[in-house]
Amino acid sequence: MNPKAKRLPLESESSDGIGLSxxxxxxxxxxxxxxxxxxxxxxxxxxxxxxxxxxxxxxxxxxxxxxxxxxxxxxxxxxxxxxxxAARRRQSTFLELRNIHSEIEERGNRHTTDVISLERVHCDMGLATEMNVAPGSELYHSVLLHRENGRPLQIEDRFVNPRFSPDFLEQDYTQITPHQHLMATGPLEEVEHIIQAVPADERSRELLVMAPGDPVLLLRRRTWSRGMVATSARLYHPGSRFSMAGRMVVAR
Amino acid sequence: MNPKAKRLPLESESSDGIGLSxxxxxxxxxxxxxxxxxxxxxxxxxxxxxxxxxxxxxxxxxxxxxxxxxxxxxxxxxxxxxxxxAARRRQSTFLELRNIHSEIEERGNRHTTDVISLERVHCDMGLATEMNVAPGSELYHSVLLHRENGRPLQIEDRFVNPRFSPDFLEQDYTQITPHQHLMATGPLEEVEHIIQAVPADERSRELLVMAPGDPVLLLRRRTWSRGMVATSARLYHPGSRFSMAGRMVVAR
DNA sequence: TGTATTTAGTTGTATATACGTTTAAGACAT
DNA sequence: ATGTCTTAAACGTATATACAACTAAATACA
Missing domain, CATH: 1.10.10.10 (Winged helix-like DNA-binding domain superfamily/Winged helix DNA-binding domain)
Known part of the structure; x- marks a missing residue:
């Protein structure tokens, strides 16, 4: 390299690096x-x-x-x-975007999906707040049933912001998961998780083939992408057959 | 500094740094x-x-x-x-060692503790596996009820390895939490968490004053310190009044 | 006494240089 | 085709130097 004049510190002339060292x-x-x-x-x-x-x-x-x-x-x-x-950093197990498909396959089992419903809806006040859109806005709504070796393991009840994924309704969710489609649609910026134990409602009891009295482990997840709430999902699991586990080594 | 001879790379003579750059x-x-x-x-x-x-x-x-x-x-x-x-790195909300005391105080509420039982026990096979000790070994066992503004919020059912904390039974758990005592006893090395939704058993229903049909959100936690399982705890929460939430910004 | 100002000390950034260590690919012989 | 050797390229470590930027304490001053 040719000898060059000492550059003035913190005074950069580069087009895209104004003020940066x-x-x-x-x-x-x-x-x-x-x-x-x-x-x-x-x-x-x-x-x-x-x-x-x-x-x-x-x-x-x-x-x-x-x-x-x-x-x-x-x-x-x-x-x-x-x-x-580098490969994208893995997040810790709980906060990891739990992908039911990979989870099941990692156990060496077969994952299949039933599409229960897939439609446009107009949101009420509560949903508008949840998705941070105007009341009455159009949203996409999907309800899927995920099975492990044929046995129901999760109801995925999901709302999607059409502005984030306009082609959400056109996908074949027996072949790919909404998770996969959405991850390919935009960068994940933020995730909110809420875990609850709730009594099983009728739909859960039927679809998940749950015994009477068996509670539901409910995971609610909202994800942000490109500055908006991209999707909000409720994931219902039969308490007797599902738990979430995570192990971590403490830093330092 | 005096000019010094070029040092041979990767050949260090320092007493405690053999082979290190x-x-x-x-x-x-x-x-x-x-x-x-x-x-x-x-x-x-x-x-x-x-x-x-x-x-x-x-x-x-x-x-x-x-x-x-x-x-x-x-x-x-x-x-x-x-x-x-630097201050010790905070862990993300879910995997953070959830300390019921700080959690309640952070909400600006009053935390009180009832000591339900505090005793020596000899472990059976299952417990021995869980704590990774010999069957029949002596363990310490505590059952506490944590309240937020007087209202029951968590049953803490805990086994402790006496080898880790010989004075566990001598503490006053109306004043400090087992968590605080154990954290002061040894460095936290590893944590395992399992989250489950389970039907309420009789003890939970009574102590937590739960409505019929209300399930329990159960958090099981094992922690390792100084190479042993230091403690294994089951934390029972009323499903209708308790949820675990975490929000994270995705790395990068 | 209270407020500027100076100053010594500390980290931040950058360069030019030197040589060590590791990798991958090409040359070559078998 | 296979294995060995050589070599260029790439990163790793370390030094000496220079000056900028910031902080906190000491100092000077009103």
Missing amino acids: LGQQVRAHVLEKIDSGEWREGDRIPSESQLADQFDASRMTIHIALRDLAVEGVLVRRQGAGTFV | LGQQVRAHVLEKIDSGEWREGDRIPSESQLADQFDASRMTIHIALRDLAVEGVLVRRQGAGTFV
Whole structure:
């Protein structure tokens, strides 16, 4: 690299990095490439030297920026091989977006889905609050029954914001899960979970083939994407056949 | 600092850092000081220059080591002020060690505890497996009723390994919670949580003053410390008055 | 006494350089 | 086709230096 004038600290002229230090610009650049999807999981990103040329920075500056991202788990670096986009961080079991499909398959069992209903609805006040839309707005509503080896395990009662997923009703939910479709539709930004034990209502008792007196373990989940409530789901499970477990090693 | 001979990479002579790079030695040193309790939360640690002298390293080497620890959340660094030991990382709501006392107080309510029983027991096969001790071993057993503003909210049914906390039975659980006592007894290493919805048994219905048909939200928790199962607890909550909620922003 | 101002100390950022370590791919011989 | 060797490329670690930015305490001043 040619000798270059000392740059004025904290005074950067780059088009997309106003006010950011060089290292921060590099960081932002990498995160933007990943967020935009241009660089995907496992992709190799440009080498330190290439980025150093591109940003007119020294290799050490690039090195430290990438190193930080590696410590944070965004990148994986392999000496001699290169720098790669890390696999998305797994969340802890409870807060993980529990995907009934993967869950069942991980146990080596067969997952099937019955579509109970799939329709447009207009929301009432309560639902409008829940989905953060205007009362009376159109929403998509699906009710599915998930089975493990034929045995009912979960009723998925879901409302979807059409603005988030306009083609939600056109999918074949015997083939993919709404979860899969929605995850492919937009980036997950925030999740809210509420766990409750409730008495079984009639629909649950019938669809889930529950014994009298057996309560329901209800998981309510709202997810945010692109700044809106993308979907709100109620997941009903038979208390006698379903529990949620998580184990964690305490940090430090 | 005096000019010093180039050190042979990866060949360190320090007493407690055999085979570790300089940066790793610094890292290990800092973590050891924190783990041993010599440096506590909020303490200011030696400056980069002091550590550089101490390790006969350049300030940049120290800087990068401390910077990494800051990214990981072990340290907090304030330009101009110094480097401090960070507060212990909070865990996410679900997996957080839910402490009924803080939970109630955070809502601005009054927490009281009834001691239902507190005794020595000898464990059967199932309990021995659960606590990972020999069948017939002595265990401590406590049953407490936690109230929020006088209203029953949780039955805490707990077994404790005497080897972990020999003085468990001598505490006054109307004043402190077992949770507080146990946390002060040893470092938390691992936690297992299982959440279930179960029909209310007679004891729960009575103690928790539950309506007929109201199910119990049961949280089972085992914690490991110093390599053993320190305690196993069953926390019973009235389904109609209790839910667990958690909200998280998705990483990245 | 109370308020600015200065100053020493500390971290933040960046560069240029040097050499070690690891990986993957190509060359080559078998 | 297979295995070995070489080599270029990529990351890892460390140093010395320079200056910017910030903080807290000391100092000067009104």
